[in-house]
Amino acid sequence: MNEILLVITNLPDAQVAGQLAQRLVEERVAACVNQLAPCTSTYRWQGNVETATEIPLLIKTTRAAYPRLEQLICAAHPYELPEIIAVPVTVGLPAYLNWVSQDTSTLKE
Numbered sequence: 001m002n003e004i005l006l007v008i009t010n011l012p013d014a015q016v017a018g019q020l021a022q023r024l025v026e027e028r029v030a031a032c033v034n035q036l037a038p039c040t041s042t043y044r045w046q047g048n049v050e051t052a053t054e055i056p057l058l059i060k061t062t063r064a065a066y067p068r069l070e071q072l073i074c075a076a077h078p079y080e081l082p083e084i085i086a087v088p089v090t091v092g093l094p095a096y097l098n099w100v101s102q103d104t105s106t107l108k109e
Helices: 014-026 066-076 094-103
Strands: 004-011 032-035 039-045 048-062 085-088
Touching: 004 014, 004 066, 004 094, 014 032, 014 048, 014 066, 048 066, 048 094
Parallel strands: none
Antiparallel strands: 004 048, 004 085, 032 048, 039 048
């Protein structure tokens, strides 16, 4: 089984987030994408403190699928510097982790 990753990114609105989630699953670089409720993000950008409403995505994938997933996020993301953080999943329901691995093992050409 491939190493499972939880990838986190934020998008500016629900429509863009939904489109990206759909694409990642269709391309088989993600087994599942959770689109969360809007949140408020506060961050420093180009010397200024900014606040924005964003839509978080939680993306379940594998280390093998990650390079293509990152490429697709960067290509579709409207931000100049998108947040893309991958966290290794060290423990989880074995059947679920196996499903994530199997569902992303056949990358769409």
